[in-house]
Structure formats: structure tokens, C-alpha cells
Amino acid sequence: MVMLKPFKAIRPSKELVHKVAALPYDVMNSDEAREMVKGNRYSFLHVDKAEVDLDKNINIYDKKVYEKAKENLYNMIEEGTLQKDNKAMIFVYRLIMNGRSQTGIVGVTSIDDYMNNIIKKHEYTREEKEIDRINHVDICSANTGPIFLTYRDNEKINSIIENCTKENPLYNFTAKDGVQHIVWSIEDENIVDKICTIFKEISNLYIADGHHRTASAVKVGLKRRDENPNYTGEEEFNYFLSVIFPKSALSIMDYNRVVKDTNGLSEKELLKMISKKFKVEVYTRDKTYKPTEKNIFGMYLKGKWYKLTAKPGSFNEDLVEGLDVSILQNTLLTPILNIQDPRTDDRIEFVGGIRGLQELEKKAGNEGVAFSMYPTTIDELMDISDADKVMPPKSTWFEPKLRSGLFIHEI
Template identity: 60%
Template sequence: MAVLRAFKAIRPTENLAMKVAALPYDVMNTEEARIIGEKNELSFIHVDKAQIDFEKGIDQYSTKVYEKARENLYGMIEKGILVKDNKKNLYIYRQVMDGRVQTGIVGCTAIDDYINGVIKKHEFTLASKEKDRINHVDYCNSNTGPIFLTYRTNNRINEIVEKETENKPVYDFVSEDGISHIVWIIDKEETIEEIQMLFKKINALYIADGHHRAASAVKVGLKRRAQNPEFTGEEEFNFFLSVLFPDKDLAIMDYNRVIKDLNGMTIGQLVNNIKGNFEVEEVTEEVPYRPQKRHQFGMYVEGKWYKLTAKKGTFNELDPVLSLDVSILQNNLLKPILKIGDPREDNRIEFIGGIRGLKELERRVNTDMKIAFSMYPTTVQDLMGVADSNNVMPPKSTWFEPKLRSGLFIHELK
């Protein structure tokens, strides 16, 4: 039974939404964020990565950075850039990218659902990254970036959303990357209640993107409970900001790999070693090579593309984790041959989101890396299967596009 709660969103005025909305804090580094912030003083990146408002070299985890984030957030409220709704609503957030539409419901989900497994995870989190967002949420007293959740499609929810989107939206703009962002308010009590009842019949929600934000929001909620032993469970800190999309709307892009060296091998030695677990075929047409189905991989090295096809015995289709292409590549090539043990820790490997294109793999290999692997995308069904089995995916298994913008909805915890 999933809990979905209406809330009083703090959000931009209609004429400023496009300038406020910003990409999530974790898809850019500080210098990339600094460039955005210098061009746009209203960008929400000044809240989510407040270190950009200090001199270069500032410790991004210092107390004064979190204090600056709070100052920037409440400064935007004081100036009327952000305004808090006067009643609790649900919202609809639609994004259109290259003609593909994804439409989600914005509300708050329960920290208890995260704790008891109704909200399912498919990734490990790092304590250092959690600590950063815990401090950010705590100092700002708000969830400033939504968690990207998905659920198995429900026809009645779809019908309600379709009807609500016939109304005039409160935001309708195209961001600098060509993605459309459209928002509607659901303010009728009977509609909100029906949606909430429908979600109570849903057994599981799945984190698509935002594992660190979710874990941090939950830990702040638990911290507030400890500070308020008489809590009732209805306080805002018991809930965190989420956007819930039906699985039919979502698409996962490839998440590719580039590696700095060949572990001391020549290209001939490498190919011979790979042939133990993969069929290897040089590709001369339709390059860069994009895998066309599961268990196929592209490999680019020394100016040539190869198609790798995993042999039987290298994977287990009955195992939701071992059947993943990211597992097959890691367990049968990256670890035993290139000696990439833990991809989370090894600085010889980097990951390139599919949004950057395969030409980016060629560019990196031709400049600062040595070899690249193009992947067939993981599916939403793969993600759900892993989460349902209470397992986690290997690192960097999924790349969702489009990314949810921060700053369009803020959930205050007090």
C-alpha cells in the first residue's frame, strides 16, 4: 500500500519558472554549475550547489555552503520569485523529449514506505553523498529536488491524469536543451482523494533516479522524529518530495564505459582473451556500433569498432542481476581481463550517459582513454525485477532521460 500525500508546494511564479528550473545537482560538476549560475542569477542551481557563489576552491561540504543554500532559497521566497501555495495539492509534471512524453504525478511519499520496502531500491548509496544531501535538506528545511519514482501502469490513474491535462497548465516552457516542461495543479479534493486511494492499492513504488536524495530525506525525517518524540506521523518531515511516473512512459538510455588502459595487453592479446567469453566481430559499417539486442556490446579501441556477443555460460537468465548486460560485461571482461575490480572505486573507468552519444566514446578513446564499450540499454522491467528480488544493480546501470528539473516544486519540512 503506497502513501501519496498532497502538499503546499513552494514554486516559481509562472513568468519565472523557465529561469528558475535547473538540472539536478548531481548531473554536473561545480565548474559546470558555476557557468550556469553566472549566466542566470535566478537558476535554482544557486540553491542546489551553493558553492558556486563562493570563490573557487571552497570546500563544497563546509557549513557555510549549506548556510548559503538556505539563504538563497529563502531569499527567493522573500523576493517573490518562489511562492507557497495556500492549500495542499497534487500536481502533474509532463516532459516531452524528442517527441516522447512522460507524465508524472507530483506529491509526497512516506519515509515509512521507504523503510518498510514499499518504495523499492535498486542501487547502493554512498555515505559521503548521503551526508551532503542530509545537510542540504536539514539546513534548507526542505526537499529541493524530487525523487524520480515509477510504478506499474494503472489505467484509472492514467484516465484521471489525461482528464486533468485538458485544463490550462500553470507552466509550459521549453528549456535550453529543447525539452518541454508542462505543469498542472490538481486542487479538487475529490480528485486528490481518488488518486490517493488508487495508490493505496499499488503494492510497490520503484526509485528510478535519486537514491541518494531519497536516503537523505529519510534520514532527515528520522532525525526530526528523534528531536520530536511526540511526533504524530503527520508532520511534513515524515514525507519527501516525489514525482511518480507510470512505467509505460519511461525509457532508459544506454550507460557506456570508457577505460584508461588495456591492463598491459596489446590489442591482439586483448581480443584473444575476450574470445573465451564473447564472439568477436570487427565492424566496418554502421559505426559507431550500437548494440541491437541484449547480450551484445560494442567495443572501440585503436580506431576500430568490434561487436561482442556473450557466449552461453557467461550469464544466467533466471537471475535478475546476473542476466543484466552490465553484469555480463563486468564479470566476464572488465574484472577478469582488464582488472576493473570495483567500478565504484577504480579510477581507471568512467561512465558516459547515452545522452552524450557514441561519438563521445570515440572522442574520449582518441584523447584521454584507451578503450570504450557501448551498451544495450537496461529496461524498466529489468529494474523492477532486480528491486523485487531485493537485490541491487551493478553501478551505473541506468540513465534516465529527460531529467526532472529542480526548483519547480519545493517541499518544506516544517
């Protein structure tokens, strides 16, 4: 049984929404963020990556960064860039990218559902990244970035969404990257209650993106419970901001790999070692090679593209071990290129498919080696989550990205 609730959002004025809305804090570094906010004092990056307003040499985890984020957030409220709703509502949020749309529900979900595994995970989190968002949520006293959740389709929810999107939208703008964002508010309490009741019939939600934000929101909620021993469970800190999409609406892109060097192996030696577990073919048909099915990989090495097909019996077909990201890691990256821990090894870089295969060529150069991947599927993500297992790091890349700043949940 999933607990979904409406909330009193803090959100942009209609006139400024296109200037406020920003990409998630974790898809760019500080230098990129500083460039993005130039000439735009309304950008929500002033809250989500507040170091952009401080000395360039500051440690991004310095307490001053979080205090600046809080200052910027409440300045935006005071000046009217952001406005507080007087009524708790649920919203419908649609993103359209390259003619393809995905539409979901915006509300708040329960920290207890996360702890009780009703909201399921598929990734480990890293402590330093958790601490960063814990400090951000706690000091700002708000969830500033939504958690991206999914669920198995429910026709009742689909029908309600379809009806709601026939109304005039609250927001409708196209971001600089060409993605269109449309938001509708659901103010009718009967419809809100109906949506929340239907979600109680849904067994599970699944984190698609935002494991660190979720874990951090939960830990802040537990901290607030400790600080308020007479809490009732209705307080806003018991819930976190979520956007929930049916699985049929989502698209996972490839999440590719680049290794900076060949671990001291010559081109000939590397190809020989790879051929023990893969059928290796030089690919000459196009300029790049993008796999079109599972167990096949592209490899860029010394100016050439290769097609690598995993040989039958060369890998474990377990739920996790049979993932393409696992096959590549276990049969090539670890034993041949000596990438023992992809979470911490600075010789490996992960490149989202949105950036194209030419980006792999550029990053590999003449010294490194790059691999193009077939995307992990939504069903694989759900099956692994249901089995209480975890995927290797950087297994999924979702597009389009949800924008931060459209909805803020004050706790």
C-alpha cells in the first residue's frame, strides 16, 4: 500500500518559471553550474548548487554553501519569485522530448514506505553524497529536488491523468535543451482523494533516479522525529517530494563507459585477451557502433570501432550478473583493464547516452578505450528491486531530466 499525499507547494510565478527551472544538481559540476547561472539570477541552481554565489575555491560541502542555499531560497520567496500555495494539491507533470512525452503525478511520499521497502531501491548510496543532501535538506528545511519514482501501470490513474490534462495548464514552457515542460494543478479535493486512494491499491513504487536524495530526505525525517518525540506522523518531515511515472512512460538510455588507458596492454594484446570471452569484429559499416540488443557491446580503440558479442557461457545469467553492465565489468573491465571498483576508480568515466558516441571517441582519445552499451530496461530495474538486489553503479540513464525548482516541499 503506497502512501501518497497532496502538499502545499512552494513554486515559481508563471512569469518566471522558465528562468527558475533548472537541471538537477548532480548532472553538472560547479564550474558548469557557474556558467549556467550567468545572466540569470532566478535560476534554481542558486539554491541547489549555492556555491555558484561564493568564492570559487570554497569546498562545496562547506556549511556556508548550505547556509547560502537557505538564504537564496527564502530570498526568492520574499521577493515573489517563488510563491507558497495556501492549499495542499497534487500536480500532473508532463515532459516532452523529441516528440515523446511522459506524464506523472507530483505529490509527497512516505519515509516509512521507504524504510518498509514499499518504495524499492536498486542502487547503493555513497555516504559523502548522502551527507551533502542531508545538510542541504536539513538547513533549507525543504526538499528542493524531486525523487523520480515509477510504478507498474494502473489504468485508473492513467484515466484521471488523461482527464486532468484536458484542462488549461499551470505552466507550459520549453527549456533551452528543447524539452517541453507542462504542469497542471489538481485542486479538487475529491479527485485528490481518489488519486491517493488508488495509490493505496498499488503494491510498490520504485526509485528510478534519486537514491541519494531519497536516503537523505528519510534521514532528515528521522532526525526531526528524534527532535520532536511527540510527532504524530502527519508532519511534513515524514514525507518527501516525488514525481511518479507509470513504467510504460519511461525511457532508459545507454550509460556508456570510458577507461583512460589500456592497463599497459598494446592494441594487439588487448584484442587477444578480449577475444577469449567475446567475438570481436571490426565495425566498418558506420562511423560509430551502438548496440541494438543485449549481450553486445561497442568498443572504440585507437580510432576504430569494434562490435563485441559476449560468448555463450562466458557470463553468469543471474538476475544481476546477467545485466550487460555486469557482463562488461566482470569479463572485461575488472580482469583485463583492472577496474576493480567502478564506484571509486578514477580511471573510469561514465557517459550518459544523451551525449552521443562521438563524446566517447573524444574522451577515449588515442590512449584510452570506450564502450557503448545496450540500455538496461525498466523491467530489469523492477525485477532486481523486487528481489532486493542492487545493480552495478551507473546502470541507468533516464531522459528527459526532471527540472528542479518547479515544486519545493517545505518540511
